[in-house]
Amino acid sequence: MSEKVEMMTGEPSRHNAVSIFLHWVIALLVFFMIGLGLYMDHVPVSNSGFLHQFHKSVGIVTMLLIVVRVIWRLTHKAPALPKDLSAAQRVVAGGMEGLLYLYQIFVPATGWLMVSSMAMPIVLFGLVSWPLIPLPQSVMDSGTLAEVMPDIHNWLAWTFGGFIALHVLAALYHRFIRKDQVVNRILPRHGSGR
Template sequence: METGTGRPERYGLVAIILHWVIAVLILFMIGLGLYMDHVPLNDPTPLHQLHKSVGIVTMLLIVVRVLWRLTHRAPALPQDLSAGQRVVAGGMEGLLYLYQIILPVTGWLMVSAMAMPIVLFGLVSWPLIPLPQSVMDSGYLAEIMPDVHNWLAWTFGGFIVLHVLAALYHRFIRKDQVVDRILPRHGGGR
């Protein structure tokens, strides 16, 4: 069903499934990353391979989600939102998408710079990003990428908290239907 703006009232099933599957995977990755924070990167623990495996799967799903979003219109925001609120909402959406792409790529770049193999779930080898030999020899990229990846993860976590707070604001303070647009339907409605 569409609104008077030519936009749907809510996200479609594919967008909803992608949103929630990716959200669960990201929360899992954050928890695993925090747990692994005390494990050296060169430790052969299976947790590193699990983190890399889930990260690659999440990255691929995010690519699908971005392509889906580029080809399907998002539901309209409530008409009583101010221009500033619309800019903030659009900016936050853009930042969340950007971080969802940059974070796994920096992880991939980090393990590539360290020449650490990626074996998805212990079954399939995933290629490393080909880097010039001079970059590999210098070791500089391998040295800085863990900090870059970690910093991005922490800032992404902050944006996720803001995203959840905005959802709670819409649900419990504004009491509008913004959150309903991305929730799965069950039974006869909400």
């Protein structure tokens, strides 16, 4: 049925396989990173060296996947929203999508900036050195950026978690109250895809 709709309207009826794959892999990584970050808050600094390196490694991989996802999203058309959604609902949906993409970029980027401002090395999974963001010596000497970045990174992570919760609630609303096909557009196909 979805293929017929696509042929008749010229609009994709669901996200393509790459978009679906990136959505769910990044979602799992983001949930893992939030959980790991919360856990690290309760581990003494003296015992958290491995956890910090692991958090940085997964964060960099997530950031790279997000860059791929944004490029893919900009070059591949998304399926249209249901026609019966109001203009206000469409604006909210588009705004939420934009915010989620921004947070997916800014949270790992601020983590990278944070460790760069502290001149902390990043060694991806203990194997490959990742470059720090080059900062002016005056910024490094003042130490101000190093002081504020942990709070900025944490605040962004917490607000990102809030927007993720709203995103999940919206998905549940579409699935169980509106009972439309919005959620099906991003779910992997099962069996024959029917």
